[in-house]
Amino acid sequence: MAETLWPIAFSAASRQNMVKISIITDCLSLKYVPAFTLLVFLGPLGAGLIGTILPAFGYFPALGAEDFSLLSWRYLLDYPALPEALHLTLLSGFVATALSLSLAIAFTAAWQGRPSFNRVRKLLAPILAIPHSALAIGFAFLLAPSGWIARLFSPGVTGWDTPPDIAIIHDPFAVSLILGLVIKETPYLLLMIIAACDQGQARQRLVLAQTLGYSPVAAWIKAVLPLIYRQIRLPIYAVLAFSLSVVDVALVLGPTAPPTLPVLIVRWFNDPDLSYRALASTAAAFQLVIVVLSILVWYLLEQLMAQIFRHWLSNGQRSCAERTISFLSRSFFQILGGVFCGSLLVIAIWSFTRRWRYPDAFPSEWSIQSWQNNLDTLLLSSSTTLIVGSISALIAVILSVACLENEKRRGKTAGSGALWLLYLPLMIPQVSFLFGTQVIAIKLDIDGSWLALIWSHLLFVLPYVFLSLAEPYRFQDNRFVNIAHCLGASPWRAFWKVRLPMLLRPLLFALAIGFAVSVAQYLPTLFAGGGRFMTLTTEAVNLSASGNRRIISVYALLQGLFPLLAFSAAIGFSNFTFRHRKALSQS
């Protein structure tokens, strides 16, 4: 019986001393992590904004301008193409966001809980993992007059022997830009909606509404949407800000004469004539104003809609265009899936093409020439991508874990204010502060260094990593760690042996997300890298104007493959580790 259990006598004195020391160091270091993280994160942002806005008002000592003036604002507002560029920016930003949101809402409302919804849910991670620009390139190769779809139907259906001279891609109405954005943003918003539904009482509300006789779409829109909208508000603003400020996708798909405002700004920043810098800074500040005002307008529209539909919510009508919404939303997601797979496929095909005459449906000659001929630059840009991606993701995970662990130990959760701070770099247009950070990096003599490059990526990697880790971390049952303490484990030991291993899956997933976000960065690499670094994304986007589809495809394909591999590795590794641990094995 129990008497036989303890044959070994020992003393616990040494153990106690060790424990004391580690507690002291723990508390000292962890306490300052949130402040440090904010500094790392908001420091460059704030400094960058100042560094952009000051030149906008004529203060730019590096170019010998030290007098404040509004001169460059006059130049900007007199710039002939400005109204059209602004119009295109607002059009594409608002339409893409509204369309993505409507589709995500419609699809959730109509198909939640059904098999097709779960199929789409599984597709979300890979779609989100692939950089915007890679998808945009594939999209262009699919839809252009000389694209794959036209080839498949020519000359049979269309009668075209040569590509028709119509601007489908780069169209002056920004339709292809809008569609390119919608492909990526709808899945993102869908994911946010799903996450919000999992948290609240969405399920109970839905069931309740249905037992009151409401059809699925009406039940969801009337009973669940008002509840979760608050939770998806910040992601929506981020999407709106992103759509208004996007550069890489606009370069690949957007109108050209004139382009959208952010593209114009980057062009001015890169102009060899330095006098354009002042104009660029002014426009960058202007872009910030546009985005802030747009978010404000969106907020007012939200309030207006809430007022208008208030009566509709309780008018007792129990269905809401059920069939139309089901049909339309499902069709869209089928098309989305098709376009997604088609885009990847077409860049894969092009990268191995030697000869593909119009209007053949497939290449007539294949080769690995495009890969071989560019091997050096491919290796170089791949390794830069890999290094920056892994290091920034790793730093982001470490900082996030430290902040979250600090929360756990202090027993307090950061409020909604912190959430706003976190979303800040996602809402402030990149063009509006990256130039300023470049100026500061030059002052600190770190421009074009790995430090500057990784740091600038971190600004965008950190929010996504933190957001993906926060929920599993905060919801982990504290009693596991408490019981580890009661069993004699020090805070460190409980952290390393219980907390982290149990969170292995979300940790690896967060790493993969961070890596994917870093791979996708275009402007930060351009600005902070000082032109000295090339990644797969900068190469793919810069080449996209060249028209050499074979080479562009090689870069775009790798650009898409890297994040996909990271996600597969994350899932594969956790599945392997937990292959004999049933409670942790389901993904």
Add this chain to the structure above:
Amino acid sequence: MNTHQRPGAAQAPEPLILKDLTLSLFRAGVNRTLFNKFDLEIQPGEITTIMGPSGCGKSSLLSFISGTLAKDFTVDGRVCLGQRDITDSPPEQRHIGMLFQEDLLFPHLSVGENLGFGIPAVVRQKTDRKMLIEQALEEAGLSGFADQDPATLSGGQRARVAVMRTLLSRPSALLLDEPFSKLDSALRERFRTFVFDHARAHNLPTLLVTHDPEDARSAEGVILNMPFV
């Protein structure tokens, strides 16, 4: 030689003593007092039961004793093991074993590794540690289960592993937070006997909180009814 000697309680087993305990919860702007000037002494080998409805603060009391109380409580009073005041010690230095309603076996470790987690690091030799694990498994009627995934065990088996894990950590006292309430009635009685027998055999001062009068009766000790305030 006394095989019962536990390292946390350097000498012979000592009573668990609560002195003048006031415990209140400040949440949503309201201050609620759960215990007011509460005193309690439990002798080694004795099982004291606190009965009360859910939400009356039973579990908070146990968290306070084990040192894992959430930060939104305010506490006044002392916890002692014999002469030793442990009120300000971190939980890992208190050596207070705790069992919950759920077994809380670590899902990422095997059954054997879970038990190993409980054994203090001063048992250095691998063979010694292994022997302790084997003995514990045997006592729980689970010989040969060391490499199993805890998720593949039945509820009763998991509960027994949790008990053995706690005992292997050589606690100076045992706190039971309704550990029987999730088991069905047949299993429940057997498991209850298993836990109580071990608590007595190790001469541990034991505090049980429950809302089941049957649990209280079979503990054969002092029964206190909440709320006291």
